[in-house]
Amino acid sequence: MTADALSPELRAAAERFAAADSLLICLDFDGCVAELVADAYSARPVPVNAEAIRRLAPLKDVTLAYVSGRPLVDLQNQADPPEGTVLVGSHGAEKYLGPDSPGLKLTAAQEAARTEVVDVLEQIAGQHDGAWVEHKPAGAAIHVRHIDDDQAAEQVLNEARAALSAIDGAHAKEGKKILEAVVVLATKGEAIQELRELLKPAAVFFAGDDVTDEHGFAVLGDGDLGVKVGEGDTAAEFRIPEPAALAQVLNVVAEARESAQPRESTQPRH
Numbered sequence: 001m002t003a004d005a006l007s008p009e010l011r012a013a014a015e016r017f018a019a020a021d022s023l024l025i026c027l028d029f030d031g032c033v034a035e036l037v038a039d040a041y042s043a044r045p046v047p048v049n050a051e052a053i054r055r056l057a058p059l060k061d062v063t064l065a066y067v068s069g070r071p072l073v074d075l076q077n078q079a080d081p082p083e084g085t086v087l088v089g090s091h092g093a094e095k096y097l098g099p100d101s102p103g104l105k106l107t108a109a110q111e112a113a114r115t116e117v118v119d120v121l122e123q124i125a126g127q128h129d130g131a132w133v134e135h136k137p138a139g140a141a142i143h144v145r146h147i148d149d150d151q152a153a154e155q156v157l158n159e160a161r162a163a164l165s166a167i168d169g170a171h172a173k174e175g176k177k178i179l180e181a182v183v184v185l186a187t188k189g190e191a192i193q194e195l196r197e198l199l200k201p202a203a204v205f206f207a208g209d210d211v212t213d214e215h216g217f218a219v220l221g222d223g224d225l226g227v228k229v230g231e232g233d234t235a236a237e238f239r240i241p242e243p244a245a246l247a248q249v250l251n252v253v254a255e256a257r258e259s260a261q262p263r264e265s266t267q268p269r270h
């Protein structure tokens with residue numbers, strides 16, 4: 001793990017963020033809380049991140065949220081979030097804010113578009129060793145991480161891009177060794193704004209690693225904190241090198257909140 005990935009500027013920004021009255025901490029999952037791995041279903045939070053998230057969860061006036069491209073059900077199973085965590089899945093199309101949250105309902109037109117997306121992607125994947133299709137509630141994704149030759153993988157994605165562009169109601173989302181098509185238009189930025197309006201936090205944190213996370217960074221403003229994980233162009237103000245470094249940022253926030261609001265003593269009173 002990175003010894004200390006935090007620049008003095010990022011540490012100071014995390015402390016400033018932690019000093020706000022109430023916090024909304026939004027986290028992308030794959031490539032951010034979890035390392036990217038070949039088997040999409042075996043991705044789990046990096047242990048130090050899971051620990052830092054568990055540390056933040058009980059703190060006063062702190063709301064945790066996963067804001068992910070994953071289906072809600074996979075996010076719940078794989079991220080294993082602490083109780084009370086808000087879950088946004090399918091790039092913003094699915095939301096879990098509590099037991100009363102309505103599930104995602106597709107219109108007939110969206111259902112038809114989703115079926116077409118699945119069929120087209122399955123047909124393409126069937127013609128290329130290593131490609132596979134993830135079926136998702138709001139669409140589907142073709143994965144090429146198992147194809148060793150980068151050029152061959154890109155060709156599969158190009159084929160999928162062309163085929164998807166011919167489907168009415170299908171919207172492509174680029175990612176890492178993946179191309180997704182969603183039939184519900186939503187972005188992580190819209191989801192974060194919705195949470196901001198609902199929860200009215202004094203400051204918002206967002207960390208993410210991928211192109212779809214840029215929508216999230218774009219809605220951050222004064223007093224908020226955005227952290228890009230890894231390489232690539234970004235609108236985020238700060239960058240850390242790898243998922244395991246996220247824990248360092250989260251622990252600075254936890255530390256500052258804990259010292260400002262010490263937990264009740266468990267010692268007997270005299």
Ligand SMILES: O=P(O)(O)OC[C@H]1O[C@H](O[C@H]2O[C@H](CO)[C@@H](O)[C@H](O)[C@H]2O)[C@H](O)[C@@H](O)[C@@H]1O
Pocket residue numbers: 028029030031035036037038039040041043067068069070071134141143145175176177178180210
């Ligand atoms: O928004 P995220 O939480 O980052 O989810 C984005 C997509 O992540 C998953 O795919 C990516 O991670 C896999 C596991 O590490 C990796 O094998 C794949 O190559 C990556 O693209 C997930 O499977 C998708 O459903 C998410 O939309």
